[in-house]
Amino acid sequence: MRKAIYAGTFDPITNGHLDLIQRAADLFDEILVAVSxxxxxxxxxxxxxxxxxxxxxxxxxxGVKAKLFSGLLADFVSKTKAxxxxxxxxxxxxxxxxxxxxxxxxxxAPGIETVFLMPSEKYTYLSSTLIKEIARNKGEISxxxxxxxxxxxxxxxxxxx
Numbered sequence: 154m155r156k157a158i159y160a161g162t163f164d165p166i167t168n169g170h171l172d173l174i175q176r177a178a179d180l181f182d183e184i185l186v187a188v189s190x191x192x193x194x195x196x197x198x199x200x201x202x203x204x205x206x207x208x209x210x211x212x213x214x215x216g217v218k219a220k221l222f223s224g225l226l227a228d229f230v231s232k233t234k235a236x237x238x239x240x241x242x243x244x245x246x247x248x249x250x251x252x253x254x255x256x257x258x259x260x261x262a263p264g265i266e267t268v269f270l271m272p273s274e275k276y277t278y279l280s281s282t283l284i285k286e287i288a289r290n291k292g293e294i295s296x297x298x299x300x301x302x303x304x305x306x307x308x309x310x311x312x313x314x
Contacts, residue, residue: 154182154183155181155182155183155236155237156181156182156183156184156185156233156234156235156236156237157177157180157181157183157184157185157235157236157237157238157239157268158184158185158187158226158229158230158233158235158237158238158239159173159174159177159184159185159186159187159238159239160186160187160188160189160222160226160229160238161186161187161188161189162188162189162191162194162196162203162281163186163188163189163203163206163207163281164196164197164198164203164281164285165197165198165203165206165281165284165285165298165302165305165306166203166206166207166210166281166298166299166302167276167279167280167281167284167297167298167302168276168279168296168297168298168299169241169243169272169276169277169279169280170241171210171211171299172272172273172276173239173241173270173272174186174211174214174217175214176270176272177239177268177270178214178215178216178217180268181216181236181237182216183216183217183218184214184216184217184218184239185217185218185219185220185233185235186207186211186217186218186219186220187219187220187221187222187226187229188200188203188204188207188219188220188221188222189221189222189223190221190222190223191223192223197285197309198305198309200221201221202305204219204220204221205301206299206301206302206305207219209299209301210299210301210302225261226238226258227257227258227261227262227265228261228262230258230262230265231262231265235265236264236265236266237265237266237267237268238255238258238265238266238267238268239267239268239270240254240255240267240268240269240270241269241270241271241272242269242270242271243271243272243276243277243278243279243280244277251267251269254267255267255269279297284297284298284302284306285306288306288307288309288310288312289310291310291312294306294307
């Protein structure tokens with residue numbers, strides 16, 4: 154079984170994240186979506202809420218599970234016996250940071266590869282930050298996120314529709 158880890162804050166998970174998860178699931182036997190529970194990073198949703206949204210969103214995807222993690226990703230990947238870290242690249246601007254992280258993870262966990270995937274073109278502009286901004290300003294977000302996320306964001310920002 155070749156397992157890969159797709160880690161992130163997922164605050165909240167978007168359809169772009171789900172696109173990458175599906176692409177990764179086509180390449181590996183198992184994908185573990187690792188939801189970061191770092192307490193030092195300000196998030197809109199709690200770690201447990203983000204995990205629940207991810208779990209609901211991936212329901213039905215074969216070989217895909219979700220779990221909270223904290224600490225170094227390289228340690229988590231080694232502990233779970235994964236062979237790869239999945240990272241998404243939406244634009245050239247993502248590359249420099251992701252490349253640096255991949256090289257550091259390689260130093261911390263030799264033998265673990267980083268696999269860069271690009272989302273479908275229709276999701277290249279999506280980010281959790283943009284989704285939260287649209288929701289905060291009462292904009293329509295349903296086509297950008299799973300239903301559970303749209304519901305939670307509307308509730309969080311007091312949207313009645």
